[in-house]
Amino acid sequence: xxxxxxxxxxxxxxxxxxxxxxxxxxxxxxxxxxxxxxxxxxxxxxxxxxxxxxxxxxxxxxxxxxxxxxxxxxxxxxxxxxxxxxxxxxxxxxxxxxxxxxxxxxxxxxxxxxxxxxxxxxxxxxxxxxxxxxxxxxxxxxxxxxxxxxxxxxxxxxxxxxxxxxxxxxxxxxxxxxxxxxxxxxxxxxxxxxxxxxxxxxxxxxxxxxxxxxxxxxxxxxxxxxxxxxxxxxxxxxxxxxxxxxxxxxxxxxxxxxxxxxxxxxxxxxxxxxxxxxxxxxxxxxxxxxxxxxxxxxxxxxxxxxxxxxxxxxxxxxxxxxxxxxxxxxxxxxxxxxxxx
Numbered sequence: 001x002x003x004x005x006x007x008x009x010x011x012x013x014x015x016x017x018x019x020x021x022x023x024x025x026x027x028x029x030x031x032x033x034x035x036x037x038x039x040x041x042x043x044x045x046x047x048x049x050x051x052x053x054x055x056x057x058x059x060x061x062x063x064x065x066x067x068x069x070x071x072x073x074x075x076x077x078x079x080x081x082x083x084x085x086x087x088x089x090x091x092x093x094x095x096x097x098x099x100x101x102x103x104x105x106x107x108x109x110x111x112x113x114x115x116x117x118x119x120x121x122x123x124x125x126x127x128x129x130x131x132x133x134x135x136x137x138x139x140x141x142x143x144x145x146x147x148x149x150x151x152x153x154x155x156x157x158x159x160x161x162x163x164x165x166x167x168x169x170x171x172x173x174x175x176x177x178x179x180x181x182x183x184x185x186x187x188x189x190x191x192x193x194x195x196x197x198x199x200x201x202x203x204x205x206x207x208x209x210x211x212x213x214x215x216x217x218x219x220x221x222x223x224x225x226x227x228x229x230x231x232x233x234x235x236x237x238x239x240x241x242x243x244x245x246x247x248x249x250x251x252x253x254x255x256x257x258x259x260x261x262x263x264x265x266x267x268x269x270x271x272x273x274x275x276x277x278x279x280x281x282x283x284x285x286x287x288x289x290x291x292x293x294x295x296x297x298x299x300x301x302x303x304x305x306x307x308x309x310x311x312x313x314x315x316x317x318x319x320x321x322x323x324x325x326x327x328x329x330x331x332x333x334x335x336x337x338x339x340x341x
Contacts, residue, residue, distance in 0.1 A: 006034035007337050010069045010093065012061050012084060013076030014038035015047060017168055018098055021326035022073050023051050029330060032337070039065050040076070063087035070341055071333050074098060075325065089127025094336050096329045098131040103222060105130070110225050112137050113331040114273045115144045119226075120335055129332055134324025135159045135215070135238065135247055136222040141297040141323070142274060142316045143253065145267040147227060150255035150310075154233035157219065160241045160248040161204060162288065165320050166191060174242055196242050204238040213238060246288030247320040255310045261302050264312055268299050273323070278302050286317035294319055295327055 009026070013019040019040075026033065038049055039061040048055040059065060061080065066072055066088040074081050074088075078099040085095045085102070102108045109119035110130045123129045132140075139157060146152060163170040170191045177197035180187045187195050194201055205214035216236040224230045241248075268274045277286045278300040286298035297318040305311025318324060 005337075005341075006032045007070040007341065008035040008037070008068055009033055009333070010037040010039055010066055010072045010088070012039045012072060012074045012080070012088075014049060014058055015040045015044045016075055017164065018075040018321060018325045019073075020049070021321045022075060022330060023049065025322065025326045025330040027052055029334065031330065031334065035068075037065070037069060064091075066091040066093050069093040071096065071336060073329050073333065075329070085128055086126075093127070094123055094333075094341070095128040096131060096332050096336070097128055098325050098329055100133070100218070101130075102128055103130040103132060103218070104225065110222060111332050112140050112144075112226060112328060113335060114271070115140045116226050116228070117335055120332065120340070123336070123340070129336070131325065131329050131332070132222045132226065133215070133218040134165060134320040135161065135236075135249065136219050136226070137324050137328050138247060138297045138316055138318035138320075139219070139249055139251060140223060140226055141271075141318075142251070142268065142299050142314060144227075145271040145274075146253065146255065146259065146264055146312070149263070149267060150257040150259040152227075152232060152253050153256050154254040155223065156235050156252040158237045158239065158250045159204075159219075160200075160239050160243070160250075162243040162245050162247055162320055163191075163196060163240065164245050165204075165247065165324075166240070170196070171244055174244065178242075192240065196240060198242060200242075201240040202237060204240055212236075243288045245292035245319055245321060246317055247324060248286070248288055249316045251314045251316055252305060253312050253314075254305075254308055255312065258310050259312065261304045261312065264302050264314075268302070273297055274299055276300065276302070286315060288317055291317045292319050293322070295322060297323055 072088040072093040075098040078101040081099040081101040107125040109122040215238040219236040220234040275296040285300035301315035
């Protein structure tokens with residue numbers, strides 16, 4: 001990236017959990033900023049957020065709020081992205097949208113920097129780049145090196161997703177339910193249809209007529225789009241678990257060419273954004289608690305599937321707010337700034 005050039009960046013949804021994480025990532029990566037414009041709804045106008053030892057006032061997210069902005073990071077929900085992202089693009093900003101609004105639009109790139117950075121070039125179609133679903137991101141960061149080496153034919157994935165993926169209210173609900181359980185008080189549930197404390201809910205997003213949920217089908221459709229291979233078989237089961245930060249995934253793959261567990265370990269050890277944590281004899285493997293707050297995607301329990309000739313099992317964990325959202329978006333912004341602006 002040109003060290004002399006600095007960029008005007010807007011964060012839409014700056015007061016939310018992912019918006020706040022975007023600010024943290026911009027700071028941690030020392031993104032070359034000229035101006036940082038924080039945007040949110042009317043109720044947050046005037047609120048001050050700390051960034052690089054100074055305070056910045058939140059402004060109103062509106063269609064005319066993007067004048068002079070080079071890159072607009074959106075994490076304000078799909079409805080607001082549909083309303084305001086085209087206006088930001090029209091004003092000349094490159095929009096990087098964290099919602100589901102544009103992910104499956106044919107002319108909008110869906111990008112994981114470690115997987116398909118070349119797709120960023122297509123942002124010129126509409127001025128918008130989509131950030132994938134958090135569960136898809138970490139899965140494909142781990143699978144890309146294997147896919148390049150042996151071509152993956154089929155993926156079977158079960159996710160164990162943290163409550164922070166639902167939002168701040170879900171974190172509060174888990175906390176309150178744990179306290180109520182410990183005190184012997186009645187447990188109230190508002191965010192989820194069932195108690196989440198000490199429980200697992202095989203239900204993320206709404207159910208479709210097929211019996212799958214929207215969350216599960218996001219992983220199917222986004223994987224095929226990002227890998228640019230509609231023939232890959234993907235089936236998913238998405239489960240909400242009583243963890244605050246960090247999604248975990250049990251992934252089984254079948255490859256076209258035989259690849260050993262040792263080869264997979266070697267590939268992933270040198271893969272960008274991946275950290276192999278795999279010493280099961282010492283009870284060392286990726287844990288959500290250990291991965292929270294970290295940038296890497298952690299992979300362990302790498303072993304061959306003894307039920308088929310060309311199968312591999314993996315356990316993949318990443319911070320859903322960071323690599324699953326904010327970090328991925330800022331990494332896209334880094335490439336946009338370096339190669340396209």
